[in-house]
Amino acid sequence: MRSLTVLYDSDCELCRRIRAWLEGQPAYVNLLFVPAGSDEARRRFPELDHAATLAELTIIGDNGAVYRNGKAFLICLWALRDYREWSLALASPELWPIARRFLVWMSNRRFQIGEITPVHSTGQD
Amino acid sequence: MNENITFTVSTYLVYLIISIALTVWVARTLYRNGHVFLVDVFHGNETLANSVNHLLVVGFYLINLGYVSLALKLSSNVDDARQSIEALSGKVGGVLVVLGMMHFFNLYVFSRIRRRATLSSIAPPVPADACTVAQKV
Numbered sequence: 001m002r003s004l005t006v007l008y009d010s011d012c013e014l015c016r017r018i019r020a021w022l023e024g025q026p027a028y029v030n031l032l033f034v035p036a037g038s039d040e041a042r043r044r045f046p047e048l049d050h051a052a053t054l055a056e057l058t059i060i061g062d063n064g065a066v067y068r069n070g071k072a073f074l075i076c077l078w079a080l081r082d083y084r085e086w087s088l089a090l091a092s093p094e095l096w097p098i099a100r101r102f103l104v105w106m107s108n109r110r111f112q113i114g115e116i117t118p119v120h121s122t123g124q125d
Numbered sequence: 126m127n128e129n130i131t132f133t134v135s136t137y138l139v140y141l142i143i144s145i146a147l148t149v150w151v152a153r154t155l156y157r158n159g160h161v162f163l164v165d166v167f168h169g170n171e172t173l174a175n176s177v178n179h180l181l182v183v184g185f186y187l188i189n190l191g192y193v194s195l196a197l198k199l200s201s202n203v204d205d206a207r208q209s210i211e212a213l214s215g216k217v218g219g220v221l222v223v224l225g226m227m228h229f230f231n232l233y234v235f236s237r238i239r240r241r242a243t244l245s246s247i248a249p250p251v252p253a254d255a256c257t258v259a260q261k262v
């Protein structure tokens with residue numbers, strides 16, 4: 001796999017900040033960011049259920065593999081040079097059920113978390 | 126008195142011979158077996174593997190011979206063969222423990238290098254949820 005397309009929620013402050021962080025990290029796999037539900041996303045992935053991508057984070061590999069929700073977050077870590085070992089550890093049978101629940105919980109509350117955490121101006125907006 | 130000095134000096138000499146021989150033997154073992162390992166890690170790049178291997182062995186020699194040299198001095202005179210053997214045993218034991226620690230440290234370094242090298246080719250840790258058609262952009 002050479003690249004991954006991340007369908008992120010562009011209406012969510014936390015998601016935009018995570019995107020900015022991800023873009024600054026050295027990666028093994030090229031990460032492309034496309035707003036979920038956008039025309040661009042529909043054009044690139046005509047067979048995908050785009051209503052579902054607005055509800056949960058979806059990542060598609062250049063081989064067509066679709067990763068959703070908790071797995072999608074894990075795949076983001078796997079793509080990064082400094083965090084691939086973390087992704088392997090989190091995917092172990094002991095940790096994965098807990099890690100997945102936490103990631104899904106965080107994802108479902110992304111708007112609240114974005115509101116309560118302080119905003120660091122990245123100077124990009 | 127003369128005999129005492131002879132005992133002390135011969136203890137030193139035997140200590141140096143044993144310690145240096147041990148250091149050379151461990152370093153050569155490391156060099157021989159590390160080579161195969163490094164060639165694999167560096168994807169068959171013999172030149173790079175040789176270079177890294179050589180640098181590791183030089184560091185290994187410096188630290189061990191440095192320790193052998195620092196640990197040479199005996200705190201008291203050696204009067205007879207029994208004391209000589211006891212002193213020798215203590216000193217050589219120290220060298221063996223340091224050699225062992227250095228050896229394991231080297232193995233750790235090798236495994237770190239290997240882990241970093243294999244990490245880039247590891248497949249995703251979870252299976253995909255589905256498969257879709259991706260349009261070429």
